[in-house]
Amino acid sequence: MWCHSCREEYDEEDAGTCKECYEEASETEEELKREIEDLKAKVAFLRLSSPLDPHLPHTSSASADLLLHAASDSQEASASSPAISRSPVFKAMLENEMAESRSGMIKIFDVSYDVLRSFIHYLYTADVLLDEQMACNLLILAEKYQVKHLKAFCEKFMTSKVNNENAIASFAFAHQHNAKQLIEASLSLIMDNMATLTQREEYKELLEKDPRLVVHIYETYLARQVNTAAKKLTFK
Amino acid sequence: MWCHSCREEYDEEDAGTCKECYEEASETEEELKREIEDLKAKVAFLRLSSPLDPHLPHTSSASADLLLHAASDSQEASASSPAISRSPVFKAMLENEMAESRSGMIKIFDVSYDVLRSFIHYLYTADVLLDEQMACNLLILAEKYQVKHLKAFCEKFMTSKVNNENAIASFAFAHQHNAKQLIEASLSLIMDNMATLTQREEYKELLEKDPRLVVHIYETYLARQVNTAAKKLTFK
Structure with missing residues (x-):
């Protein structure tokens, strides 16, 4: 044996x-x-950058709180600098004393207070309860403020939720926000259902909004067919 | 099969x-x-307590830095509150504004600047390079300031280093600092070498310093013998 x-x-x-x-x-x-x-x-x-670590550049010890302002419903939430610094964008704002941080307040547009709360909570704890809408919103924020770990977390969640119904929308969203894993997962489902592709409502919408993405779908489809044909020839 | x-x-x-x-x-x-x-x-x-977490008691947002002073070589290192708060003792000092924290400085006795640096570094990063002496020193500090995670980390390291040479000293140290895993490991090695126990220098020292611990060794030995005898009877 x-x-x-x-x-x-x-x-x-x-x-x-x-x-x-x-x-x-x-x-x-x-x-x-x-x-x-x-x-x-x-x-x-989650590691904080230690002031005593010889391998890390010495960061300013300014530990002011920041007020994040959700512009869409005019509510604010405060967050302290060690959590805020987990976003390189916020960190740069704090260190370079941009106009926004000098005032101690950063306005965040197109985001509800609920999403902002979850975002801040994640910066503190690396933990958040997701549903599909929240994952979508947080991925956008995470991309904007370069919180890679949160972006990967949301992308993983969304990838696990891709199905035949939402594949086209997911594909468009993933492209817009450069989420490679989600692009692949949604594209793979679209490939499995090419026969009915053109009849779908989301297909028509995508064609209207971003025809280049539709071309990308067809190009991928064609490449796979060519690939499969080549393999068949090799095995003959 | x-x-x-x-x-x-x-x-x-x-x-x-x-x-x-x-x-x-x-x-x-x-x-x-x-x-x-x-x-x-x-x-x-490493998780910071989020001000937005409904399950956590709301902590004061005071984010002052603390100066920790190594009394034995009169050197100081500063640390910011989120890291410092990982010690419940320091946290209470910060929140209750004890005399020590009001002055913004906490004196730490019997500790060298090197050890203090490593201690603070751990509060920031949950990471430290240990040797046996450093593990010993940090375990003491971790116990004093209730940093359970660091204490467990040092204890695990020390347990992995117990050998016939240092078993008695480790046993005494572990007892003094209530390190159960280390007590068991060192006691188990002592049991394996009972024949030569009384000839060892460390045995004589321990007998001088803390005879009750020596009694504890004999009691454990006796209990094991009784146990083994009982088992033999059962299997007859």
């Missing part, structure tokens, strides 16, 4: 697991490793 | 791994799970 793991031959009495359990264990290991990567990224995000 | 994992019978052709690889995989899984637990604890330690 041959071991699936070390690929060496062994006797019956040295058998460990059945094939099913071996595959399950391999999957579990992969999942655990992914979880470890996620947690490591979270730790890196 | 019987699968070691699901305990069910299977055919030869459904064999997954050999026994050796199965055992290795089980160990790997355990290790990965432990790493995940460690990382989760780190994330919990």
Whole structure:
């Protein structure tokens, strides 16, 4: 008998697991490793830059609070500098004393107070409860203020929610915000349903709004067909 | 054949791994799970308490810096409140405006500037490079200022370094600072070398300094012997 793991031959009495359990264990290991990567990224995000770290550039010790103002419903939330500094954009504002930060208030347009609250909460804790709308809104904010960890978090959530119904909208959104993982996932679902593509309402909307994206869909489709044909020829 | 994992019978052709690889995989899984637990604890330690979290008591937004003063070599290091607040003791000082914090300076006795620097660095980053002496010093500081995560980190490191040479000293240290994991590890090594116990220099020192701890060693030894004898009787 041959071991699936070390690929060496062994006797019956040295058998460990059945094939099913071996595959399950391999999957579990992969999942655990992914979880470890996620947690490591979270730790890196949450670390404060230590004033005593010789490897880090010395940052100003100014620890003023900032008032973030949600322009769409005129409500404000305050946040302190260590959390705020997790956005390189805010950090630069604080350090360079731009007009906005000098006043101690940053106006954030096109965002509701609810979304702003969740955004600030994430800067403190690396934690937020998402639904699809919130993930969408936070991804936009995260991109604007360069909070990579939050952007990746939202993108992962949205990727897990892509389905035949929302694939076209997700694809357009992902393109606009340069979310590669989401582009791939939605594009792959669109490819599976090319036969009905042109009948869909969202297709017509996209064609109206951004025809170049529609071209991108067809180009991808064509490339795959060419690819598949080439493979078939190779195997003949 | 019987699968070691699901305990069910299977055919030869459904064999997954050999026994050796199965055992290795089980160990790997355990290790990965432990790493995940460690990382989760780190994330919990590094999270800042968000002013917007409805589940957390609202903390004062006072974000003053504190000057920590290493009394033994009269050097100071400043630290900002979010990092400092990871010690409940410092946090209480900040919030209750004790005499020490009102002055903006906390004197820390019996500690060198080097150790203080590492301590502060840990409060910012949950990261520190340990050797045995540093682990010892930081564990004491971590206990005093209730930084549980750092105490556990140092204790784990020290436990990994216990050997026949330092077992008695480790046992005494662990007792003094209520480090249960380290107590067990060192006691277990002492039990393995009872024959030469009384000849050791550290034994004589301990007997001089804290005879009750020596009694504790003998009590544990006796209890184990009684236990082993009882087991032998049962199996007769």
